[in-house]
Amino acid sequence: METLRKNFHTLGFKGAFSLGLIDHRHVLVHFDEEENYLRCWLKGVWSLQGFVVRIFKWTPSFSVDIELPLASIWVSLPQLPVHLFNKGPLFSIARLLGEPLKIDASTASLNRPSVARFCVEVNLQQELPDKVWIGNGASGFWQAVEYENLPGYCSACSKLGHLSTTCRSVAATGQKLDLPP
Missing domain, CATH: 3.30.70 (Alpha-Beta Plaits)
Known part of the structure; x- marks a missing residue:
């Protein structure tokens, strides 16, 4: 977490922010200033030490297994x-x-x-x-x-970045999709 905090500081956000570990793949970021929140959310994807960090908006229904659309x-x-x-x-x-x-x-x-x-x-x-x-x-x-740059959303696996018609999870499990005609 300390390495992540240091890397986040290098992104140049103004004002205070806090980071909290949710699980091994999810970190909660809280900004004191709305300008920083908008900058982070609007960019959508950040690169930190060669790792791609995708930004998701937190809601009360947040689940580590489901990406909101x-x-x-x-x-x-x-x-x-x-x-x-x-x-x-x-x-x-x-x-x-x-x-x-x-x-x-x-x-x-x-x-x-x-x-x-x-x-x-x-x-x-x-x-x-x-x-x-x-x-x-x-x-x-x-x-x-x-x-x-409208991203796809897969309703089969609840992930951003692709559609149900190209979902690897569906193909791997052999599920059949009920797609509209």
């Missing part, structure tokens, strides 16, 4: 009208997809007005729309939604 992903809204680039309207749109986390710097500064980007926490077991309705009174428009 939650992921932080970047979303792009191409050709979104510029007057909607503020945090309020963007987070309202993001709430249609999941829990809004952050707006990227180019969107916030209007350096790239051709596309708005934000990060949102989504449940990968729910269908994510490829467009959303943005209404203003009696009028509105359909806005295209593009997801960046």
Whole structure:
């Protein structure tokens, strides 16, 4: 644990944080500052001394055997009208997809007005729309939604990173999947 603490300090988090051992594969990290939590969660995967460390969000239903289908992903809204680039309207749109986390710097500064980007926490077991309705009174428009690096979630083994159709656990046990037609 002491080696892990030292390595975590080298990642440059500001403020205090604590590490607690859950089991041989899971460590609970608690940050005092939300900025550090967001930086850690948004990155998703860290490398410490050559080991890949994947970040999962803790919830009251956490189990060491089951990875929750939650992921932080970047979303792009191409050709979104510029007057909607503020945090309020963007987070309202993001709430249609999941829990809004952050707006990227180019969107916030209007350096790239051709596309708005934000990060949102989504449940990968729910269908994510490829467009959303943005209404203003009696009028509105359909806005295209593009997801960046959307990870798979396997409902057969409850792991992130692949789908049930390519699950090695299912293949090894000979289970048959009931997939929708």
